[in-house]
Amino acid sequence: MSQQADQFKKLVSHCKEYGFIFPSSEIYDGLSAVYDYGPYGAELKNNIKSYWWKAMVQMHENIVGLDAAIFMHPLTWKASGHVDAFNDPLIDNKDSKKRYRADQLIEGHLDKIEEKMNKEVEKALKRFGDSFDEAMYRQTNPRVLEYQQQYDAILERFTKATAAGDMAELKAIIDDLEIADPDTGSRNWTEVRQFNLMFSTQLGNIAGEDGKLYLRPETAQGIFVNFLNVHKTTRQKVPFGIAQIGKAFRNEIVARQFIFRMREFEQMEMQFFLRPGEEMKWYAYWKEARMKWHLALGTPAEKLRFKDHDNLAHYANAAVDIQFDFPFGFKELEGIHSRTDFDLSSHQELSGKKMQYFDSELNENYVPYVVETSVGCDRMFLALMSQALQEESVPDAKGEDATRTVLRLHPALAPVKCAVLPLLKNKEELTGKAREVFDSLKHSFLCQYDEKDAIGRRYRRQDAIGTPFCVTIDFDTLQDDTVTIRERDSMQQERVHISKVEAIVRERTDMSVLFR
Numbered sequence: 090m091s092q093q094a095d096q097f098k099k100l101v102s103h104c105k106e107y108g109f110i111f112p113s114s115e116i117y118d119g120l121s122a123v124y125d126y127g128p129y130g131a132e133l134k135n136n137i138k139s140y141w142w143k144a145m146v147q148m149h150e151n152i153v154g155l156d157a158a159i160f161m162h163p164l165t166w167k168a169s170g171h172v173d174a175f176n177d178p179l180i181d182n183k184d185s186k187k188r189y190r191a192d193q194l195i196e197g198h199l200d201k202i203e204e205k206m207n208k209e210v211e212k213a214l215k216r217f218g219d220s221f222d223e224a225m226y227r228q229t230n231p232r233v234l235e236y237q238q239q240y241d242a243i244l245e246r247f248t249k250a251t252a253a254g255d256m257a258e259l260k261a262i263i264d265d266l267e268i269a270d271p272d273t274g275s276r277n278w279t280e281v282r283q284f285n286l287m288f289s290t291q292l293g294n295i296a297g298e299d300g301k302l303y304l305r306p307e308t309a310q311g312i313f314v315n316f317l318n319v320h321k322t323t324r325q326k327v328p329f330g331i332a333q334i335g336k337a338f339r340n341e342i343v344a345r346q347f348i349f350r351m352r353e354f355e356q357m358e359m360q361f362f363l364r365p366g367e368e369m370k371w372y373a374y375w376k377e378a379r380m381k382w383h384l385a386l387g388t389p390a391e392k393l394r395f396k397d398h399d400n401l402a403h404y405a406n407a408a409v410d411i412q413f414d415f416p417f418g419f420k421e422l423e424g425i426h427s428r429t430d431f432d433l434s435s436h437q438e439l440s441g442k443k444m445q446y447f448d449s450e451l452n453e454n455y456v457p458y459v460v461e462t463s464v465g466c467d468r469m470f471l472a473l474m475s476q477a478l479q480e481e482s483v484p485d486a487k488g489e490d491a492t493r494t495v496l497r498l499h500p501a502l503a504p505v506k507c508a509v510l511p512l513l514k515n516k517e518e519l520t521g522k523a524r525e526v527f528d529s530l531k532h533s534f535l536c537q538y539d540e541k542d543a544i545g546r547r548y549r550r551q552d553a554i555g556t557p558f559c560v561t562i563d564f565d566t567l568q569d570d571t572v573t574i575r576e577r578d579s580m581q582q583e584r585v586h587i588s589k590v591e592a593i594v595r596e597r598t599d600m601s602v603l604f605r
Contacts, residue, residue, distance in 0.1 A: 108128045122351050180281045205236050304337075380411060558597070
């Protein structure tokens with residue numbers, strides 16, 4: 090097993106063992122690609138959503154919030170293009186009986202070619218050191234140039250086939266590249282066919298097309314159909330945004346890699362309405378702003394990168410992903426898209442209702458253009474957990490205590506902010522005092538009281554769920570009202586007066602520190 094695969098396996102195990110994520114309906118052997126968030130997972134997820142909401146709505150005068158319904162009129166999805174075009178190319182392996190997305194198989198092949206190019210560059214960097222000119226090397230090295238030509242030729246062919254919806258050509262690319270089943274190595278493929286990703290249900294108890302509804306595959310359309318309602322009631326002027334956090338549902342062909350790709354997931358989206366012709370200015374602005382949001386959490390810059398879309402969606406004139414280096418490689422974490430006026434114009438045409446904005450400065454009506462930012466809450470959760478979970482040696486410790494598992498989440502997002510621990514559980518004067526401290530702190534932030542096991546084990550439990558501070562009540566506390574406060578990352582301990590504990594914890598864990 091590779092180091093990354095082993096790391097990912099430990100992450101999944103840790104999430105279940107410590108109450109972050111459970112398989113849904115586990116007593117019935119679970120449900121594929123559906124998960125439940127446990128006690129600490131629910132807290133972390135809520136903190137992620139709160140951080141996003143504050144960054145978008147609280148910190149911007151011209152962005153307001155919305156909570157649209159999951160069910161929408163079925164014509165919504167006709168106007169948006171989802172009924173006719175929300176498809177993925179599906180392919181089955183006849184030997185393994187496993188199902189794949191044809192586009193992802195081809196993209197995986199392209200990634201392998203890109204990895205080969207990067208390895209050549211890395212070898213040259215080690216050989217030439219500080220004098221290495223990467224741009225010149227990529228333009229002149231025969232092996233790199235050969236890989237680049239292969240990459241460009243495949244990409245051009247793939248892009249044309251995808252844009253044309255040519256399933257036969259996608260199959261031909263897979264055959265020509267001799268792409269094999271990743272699990273079995275078999276190349277015995279079926280034809281490629283379209284697969285619509287929307288879940289359908291019925292309105293009322295009468296079956297038939299007239300009563301057909303869909304579980305929304307994205308939250309954006311709820312924003313677009315409410316554009317005029319929000320504009321009129323909030324008196325916002327273009328440019329302004331509408332933010333929303335909500336569930337979406339997609340009948341994914343391949344739903345793997347834990348919570349990275351699920352059939353029921355949560356999106357944090359903001360649609361920013363603006364004057365036509367100004368979309369590239371705002372597209373650049375939101376690219377920078379969203380990257381800063383991720384970096385503020387302490388995410389290493391090398392873990393994040395921009396990746397422009399090779400194939401633009403039918404509604405977009407520019408699109409980029411912020412990718413994160415997950416244990417299984419760089420994958421999409423957030424998308425920033427310039428959607429033009431496609432959505433509002435489509436709803437205007439199909440509904441017969443004008444979706445226009447009167448710009449008093451220009452003295453004209455127009456359908457606004459839109460720049461979208463969309464981040465998956467579940468993917469954000471997975472990214473944070475995968476970079477925060479660490480095993481490390483403990484200085485001057487021996488035996489079981491020589492290593493610890495610690496979840497280095499940013500203190501503002503940590504599920505529990507502070508744990509209150511009496512030194513001994515069978516001393517009523519210690520437990521009573523510890524309860525007093527706990528009861529005073531719980532009004533300010535989420536705390537946990539723990540008296541079971543030796544103090545060292547309790548520290549380890551709190552480290553494993555990411556608690557930034559532990560407060561220990563001992564016999565000295567009974568004499569002078571001082572406690573030992575231990576910081577998670579450094580494990581440093583400090584003696585402070587009980588009256589100072591709240592301020593110390595608040596200073597480090599308050600979400601406002603992320604916006605300074």
